Amino acid sequence: MPIPGTSTPSSRALLRDDVYGRLREAIIDGTFEPGEQLRDGDLATWLGVSRTPVREALLRLGQSGLVVARPGRSTMVSTIDSRPLHEARDVVAAMHQLAVRESVPSLTADDLRLMSEANERFEEAVVAGDVEAALAADDAFHGVPVKVCGNRSLAVVLEQFTPVLRRAERLQFASAKGHDSIVRHQELIRLCSKGDADGAAAVVFTTFHSLSTADGA
Structure with missing residues (x-):
């Protein structure tokens, strides 16, 4: 079918990318220090969002190596010698x-x-x-x-x-x-x-x- 002439931006996608970007920068600039534990509830409150985009962002950060996720336990900022x-x-x-x-x-x-x-x-x-x-x-x-x-x-x-x-x-x-x-x-x-x-x-x-x-x- 033809591409619709109008569309509604996906606020979920934009929110997800924004949360990921802000968490990544906070790790890079030292706001969150190496070895620091990251709790999705605390991060969600800090960013003013639900836990879902925070959890998705932490997964992406884990794939790149900026955080280390331990299933069932905690997520931590990776150390510089990791x-x-x-x-x-x-x-x-x-x-x-x-x-x-x-x-x-x-x-x-x-x-x-x-x-x-x-x-x-x-x-x-x-x-x-x-x-x-x-x-x-x-x-x-x-x-x-x-x-x-x-x-x-x-x-x-x-x-x-x-x-x-x-x-x-x-x-x-x-x-x-x-x-x-x-x-x-x-x-x-x-x-x-x-x-x-x-x-x-x-x-x-x-x-x-x-x-x-x-x-x-």
Whole structure:
């Protein structure tokens, strides 16, 4: 049958996504600390919703590794040294490695300029101790090869698992070790400009594996 001319948005779907997004951000920004127990009733009261969207959100957060659910017992925020975070780091590193390898032959001068400008903003943020700005600049930097490679499946995987690493990234960018990322970014730009896809892919893989889920190294 033809698609109806009018429709009513699914408030349930919008509510579910909003609850998921707010809980995810609360975990990432440290509102809920690693190891903290999450009770769906308390969360529902805090968010002003029923328990159903909260439970659905906790299931999704469990699939990505941000929470650990123990059936019949409790749901807890995953610790920074947990296995799910190690696994997410490995997946994210592999996806960025693939994105760089596929995008290097197609990177333009404008693309390289965007990466350089993003790294300049990243350096300024790290020096100033502005973690939020550092995260935004780092996303912009690595987002260029991801966009250029045009692999939608790769982007979807990164969208799911990158948030799992946010706590480790916060620790790194707030420490002296954040300066190491500046140098790695510069080397990545240099190799990309030379058309060295394998070398650039190796650098970006090492960059993400430098994230220690234990101490942000």
